[in-house]
Amino acid sequence: MSAVVKRVLDVVLAGAALLVLAPLLAAVWVAVRLTSPGPAVFRQERLGRDEKPFTMYKFRSMTAGAADGAHRAYVRAMLTGEQPRAGGESGLYKLERDPRVTRVGGWLRRTSLDELPQLVNVLRGDMSLVGPRPVLAWEAELFTAQQRARFAARPGLTGLWQVSGRARLTMPQALALDVEYVRRQSLWLDLTILARTLPALRRGTA
Structure with missing residues (x-):
């Protein structure tokens, strides 16, 4: 697929989504600010294409300043095969029954609304609408040479x-x-994944 076509698709759809979802984004921002101390938007450094770092945005779903030791241990065990997938309502990379998650944050995670600020990352060119998951630097250190091939594309x-x-x-x-x-x-694969994303969100599997 042409990089120009993919970029145009990203800009048009992400820009339109931000305009349409502006009232929802504002409501979530207010809900996060009113229900727990700290900023509404969480910023974190992730690795993008060619392993270049960028700042990723999410609505904050955890208590501000929460330690991440337990989460690191969980992800490390999952990546190395020391712990099987447990299942449940949390995402694959998210710790089950994480005590750091706020009440509103739990709802944001279940609905994936916490990810919506990444539309700004898409407009900035850090991410694409469709692509590999944006990972943390310490996660990438655990990847095999074959797994690092994922960095040939913008994260999605x-x-x-x-x-x-x-x-x-x-x-x-x-x-x-x-x-x-x-x-x-x-282009067809991207459109297919986008079309499958909304039904997966409704089922709670995306």
């Missing part, structure tokens, strides 16, 4: 693994789907 707001039953996948399986996406990139 949604992707192949998110619409492939992520609650049932192991992390190595999800990474394999990221690599498969990079290998199979096409």
Whole structure:
């Protein structure tokens, strides 16, 4: 797929989504600010295409300043195969029954509304609407050489693994789907993933 076509699709759809969803974004911003101390938008450094760092935006779903030791241990165990996928309503990379998550944050995670500020990252060119999951630098250190092929594309707001039953996948399986996406990139594949994302969100599997 032409990089120009993909970029035009990203800008048009992300820009339109931000305009249409502006009232919802404002309501979520207010809800986060009113229900727990701290900023409404969480900023975190992730790795993008060619492993270049960028600042990713999300609505804050955790208590401000929460430690991440337990989450790091969980992800490390999942990536190395020391712990099987547990399932449940949290995302694949999210700790089950995480005590750091606020009441509103739990709802944002279940509905994936916490991800909507990443539309700004799409407009900025840090991310694409469709692509591999944007990962943390310490996660990338655990990847194999084959898994690092995922960095040949911009990370996405949604992707192949998110619409492939992520609650049932192991992390190595999800990474394999990221690599498969990079290998199979096409306009049709992007449109197919976008079309499958909304039904998956309604089922709570994306």
